[in-house]
Amino acid sequence: MPKSRKNEDTMSTTETSALAVQAATSATGRRFSPLASAKLKQNLRWTNWAPAVITFVIAAALWQITAIANPYVIPTIDQVWMSLIKDADTYWANMLVTGLEVVVGASSGILAGFILAIIMAEFQIMERAIMPLVVVVMVTPIVAIAPALVVAFGFGMTPKFIVTALVVFFPMLVNSLAGLRDVDDRALDVMKTLHASRWEIFRDLRFTGSMPYVFAGLRIALPLAIVGAAVAEFVAAGQQAGLGSLVTIAAAQANLPVTWASIALLCLMGVILISLLALVRKRVLWWSDGAAVGR
Amino acid sequence: METAQPHAGVHIEDVSKSFGPEGARTLVLNHVSLSIKMGEFVSVIGPSGCGKSTLLKTVAGLIEADSGTVEVDGMTVKAATKNKMIGLVPQSPALLPWRTVLDNVRLPMTVNPKANANRNLRDPREILESFGLGAALDKYPGQLSGGMQQRVAIARAFVFDPSVLLMDEPFSALDEMNRDAQRLGLLDFWQSNRKAVMFVTHSVPEAIMLSDRIVVMGAHPGHIAEIIDVPLPRPRTIDVYATDEFRDLEGRVRETLREVMGQKSA
Numbered sequence: 191m192p193k194s195r196k197n198e199d200t201m202s203t204t205e206t207s208a209l210a211v212q213a214a215t216s217a218t219g220r221r222f223s224p225l226a227s228a229k230l231k232q233n234l235r236w237t238n239w240a241p242a243v244i245t246f247v248i249a250a251a252l253w254q255i256t257a258i259a260n261p262y263v264i265p266t267i268d269q270v271w272m273s274l275i276k277d278a279d280t281y282w283a284n285m286l287v288t289g290l291e292v293v294v295g296a297s298s299g300i301l302a303g304f305i306l307a308i309i310m311a312e313f314q315i316m317e318r319a320i321m322p323l324v325v326v327v328m329v330t331p332i333v334a335i336a337p338a339l340v341v342a343f344g345f346g347m348t349p350k351f352i353v354t355a356l357v358v359f360f361p362m363l364v365n366s367l368a369g370l371r372d373v374d375d376r377a378l379d380v381m382k383t384l385h386a387s388r389w390e391i392f393r394d395l396r397f398t399g400s401m402p403y404v405f406a407g408l409r410i411a412l413p414l415a416i417v418g419a420a421v422a423e424f425v426a427a428g429q430q431a432g433l434g435s436l437v438t439i440a441a442a443q444a445n446l447p448v449t450w451a452s453i454a455l456l457c458l459m460g461v462i463l464i465s466l467l468a469l470v471r472k473r474v475l476w477w478s479d480g481a482a483v484g485r
Numbered sequence: 486m487e488t489a490q491p492h493a494g495v496h497i498e499d500v501s502k503s504f505g506p507e508g509a510r511t512l513v514l515n516h517v518s519l520s521i522k523m524g525e526f527v528s529v530i531g532p533s534g535c536g537k538s539t540l541l542k543t544v545a546g547l548i549e550a551d552s553g554t555v556e557v558d559g560m561t562v563k564a565a566t567k568n569k570m571i572g573l574v575p576q577s578p579a580l581l582p583w584r585t586v587l588d589n590v591r592l593p594m595t596v597n598p599k600a601n602a603n604r605n606l607r608d609p610r611e612i613l614e615s616f617g618l619g620a621a622l623d624k625y626p627g628q629l630s631g632g633m634q635q636r637v638a639i640a641r642a643f644v645f646d647p648s649v650l651l652m653d654e655p656f657s658a659l660d661e662m663n664r665d666a667q668r669l670g671l672l673d674f675w676q677s678n679r680k681a682v683m684f685v686t687h688s689v690p691e692a693i694m695l696s697d698r699i700v701v702m703g704a705h706p707g708h709i710a711e712i713i714d715v716p717l718p719r720p721r722t723i724d725v726y727a728t729d730e731f732r733d734l735e736g737r738v739r740e741t742l743r744e745v746m747g748q749k750s751a
Contacts, residue, residue, distance in 0.1 A: 374577075374579050376575035376576060376577050376579035377575075377579040377580075377581065379542075379545065379547055379573060379575055379579070380573050380575060380579055380592075380593075380641070380642075381596060382545075382546065382547055382566070383545045383546060383547065383566055383571045383572075383573040383651075384566070384569055384593050384596045384597050384645075385566040385567045385569065385596075385597045385600070386596045386597055387597070390595075390596050390597070394581070394592060394595070394596065395581070398581070398583050399581075477582040477583040477625060477627060478582070
């Protein structure tokens with residue numbers, strides 16, 4: 191009964207987030223909880239989830255047929271699965287390494303991007319001064335920068351953190367900057383007639399107001415963080431650590447199950463990151479989606 | 486001539502303002518002078534492009550006049566905003582969607598707190614209750630109707646006890662039935678909290694219903710065409726609409742507006 195269990199899981203996560211929205215709007219929860227549960231019901235209707243499931247099943251079937259017909263091109267799904275089970279410890283260890291790169295790199299890139307966006311939003315001269323440099327760095331292919339960084343910082347974690355942070359930095363900066371600038375002009379007028387200081391306008395208006403853009407930026411940045419970590423590992427593959435290194439090494443040895451198992455785990459990391467982000471977004475940005483507030 | 490506060494209210498003296506790049510400037514306000522006494526409700530009405538919103542923004546300190554002076558209670562607009570003497574109700578409610586109704590109304594108290602000294606700050610709860618929003622204190626703006634949101638915006642402008650209230654077509658986004666209720670609510674509240682009010686509108690009945698005087702503005706360039714007194718007794722109720730005086734006034738205002746529009750096309 192794996193399928194029905196999966197259904198229950200989806201329901202419970204959706205329910206939790208619905209509860210979160212209710213908690214956020216506390217006193218009024220009663221008023222729109224019927225709305226929330228109606229939405230939940232709608233989400234669970236088979237027309238909502240079935241198309242995607244069918245697509246996945248077809249894709250998996252096509253994969254399997256191709257793999258059986260061409261054993262030297264791609265591995266079968268069960269070969270990949272067996273490899274994952276057999277070498278679970280190795281995969282886990284490598285996943286932790288890549289995970290650490292993503293967490294450290296992405297969070298510093300996110301923080302740096304957001305802080306620089308604040309500085310640029312508040313002082314336009316800083317945007318004029320720094321933005322051209324940022325653009326120059328960003329149009330330089332990250333794949334080309336990575337080897338240079340390895341030369342500079344060695345095969346340790348540092349170049350991987352830097353590459354990951356660099357990749358994340360730009361979408362965060364651009365989106366946060368747009369968000370910090372895009373405030374409700376009329377609310378700004380109200381603040382100005384109260385002689386609000388810059389700090390007060392930032393605190394009460396810009397910071398929270400920028401969050402829809404910040405989360406849009408995160409949605410682009412987080413998957414990129416995994417790309418950054420993997421690319422950095424490709425370059426420094428000599429020291430076998432991380433899923434990216436695993437992919438290059440296994441591919442060089444034509445070890446198809448290991449190659450594809452590592453790829454699958456990189457993919458899984460991306461899915462986890464995006465799902466976490468969606469959960470956090472719902473908690474932070476409940477006010478931004480009209481439907482969630484029961485308009 | 487009040488001896489206690491000789492300059493109480495709003496004094497706009499010979500204000501001109503142009504917009505646009507050098508060489509292609511459009512004159513938006515042409516030598517506009519207007520005084521609003523303390524406790525007086527003045528509406529500004531006119532065709533679009535007559536500069537009524539620009540005039541309001543000049544008084545709010547959001548736009549600086551090219552020439553002329555604007556004073557609020559004898560102070561420059563800058564000093565008046567520093568002392569939080571101006572309450573603004575913008576065209577849209579402009580509430581912060583992530584704050585509860587109560588916290589939205591508290592906002593003017595937490596901003597620029599230096600100016601809170603020696604001032605008759607109101608209890609946000611009380612003011613919201615008197616606006617019929619007692620049950621909505623902990624709701625979020627997105628859960629309220631447009632009319633309720635606009636009342637929250639008005640409460641936000643009243644709560645810190647400013648001497649002047651500026652309202653920029655606050656009811657224009659509401660449907661007609663709702664608008665009447667909001668107008669009466671506003672009048673009711675203002676009756677017991679007489680501030681100098683400058684109310685920009687494009688609805689003739691609204692201007693008559695609310696005001697002591699109606700300023701009719703013309704466009705190209707924006708100027709004051711006529712100021713019409715509204716001698717209807719206060720407090721006013723919905724019955725005012727049916728009186729002969731009201732209809733006469735409505736005729737007069739519309740006539741003036743027609744003349745103003747005619748000038749434009751001529």
